[in-house]
Amino acid sequence: MALFTILRRFPTRNLSCNTILVAIDSKNLRSVSYIVATRKRCYAKPANDENFRNMTKAEWEERLTRQQFLVCREQCTEPPFSGQYNTHYDPGIYHCVCCGAELFSSKDKFNSGTGWPSFKAAFKSDKGQNVIERQDNSHGMLRIEVICRKCDSHLGHVFDDGPEPSGKRYCINSVALKFTLESQ
Numbered sequence: 001m002a003l004f005t006i007l008r009r010f011p012t013r014n015l016s017c018n019t020i021l022v023a024i025d026s027k028n029l030r031s032v033s034y035i036v037a038t039r040k041r042c043y044a045k046p047a048n049d050e051n052f053r054n055m056t057k058a059e060w061e062e063r064l065t066r067q068q069f070l071v072c073r074e075q076c077t078e079p080p081f082s083g084q085y086n087t088h089y090d091p092g093i094y095h096c097v098c099c100g101a102e103l104f105s106s107k108d109k110f111n112s113g114t115g116w117p118s119f120k121a122a123f124k125s126d127k128g129q130n131v132i133e134r135q136d137n138s139h140g141m142l143r144i145e146v147i148c149r150k151c152d153s154h155l156g157h158v159f160d161d162g163p164e165p166s167g168k169r170y171c172i173n174s175v176a177l178k179f180t181l182e183s184q
């Protein structure tokens with residue numbers, strides 16, 4: 001039987017409350033990794049950005065409305081023309097409904113006619129932007145999903161048929177956003 005020496009143990013970024021054990025298999029002289037699922041709830045409330053990313057689905061379900069949970073944490077899409085920000089053009093910033101991160105500015109919002117809030121760019125501050133992209137192969141389509149950098153919330157998708165000069169159309173669910181009016 002092989003002997004294992006545990007080298008380090010650390011929480012993983014994507015697996016809430018789980019632990020990876022990196023070990024040395026002394027018989028075969030190789031490093032092996034194990035994911036050990038503990039499944040217990042680690043955080044009652046997020047205290048900082050990192051904790052937002054470690055929250056469990058159950059914790060998000062408690063924190064969000066049913067519709068917010070289904071869109072933001074289960075990658076569902078709200079029906080077109082149903083969201084409160086589809087035809088909303090007040091000046092201000094659209095934040096992540098899950099963690100409060102700044103995502104989009106009203107300056108980049110335009111009417112795409114699709115029924116979902118549409119932006120030609122993500123909001124950028126001195127610290128960079130909170131909207132990040134990843135490939136989405138669900139529903140037999142190849143699309144680019146946009147998510148919140150701070151909490152991994154699903155926001156919508158980005159397409160290449162937007163207005164110039166960016167040519168981008170960020171197609172976002174209203175329910176994933178929380179608007180704050182620009183201070184006068």
Ligand SMILES: [Zn+2]
Binds near residue numbers: 149151
């Ligand atoms: Zn967020």
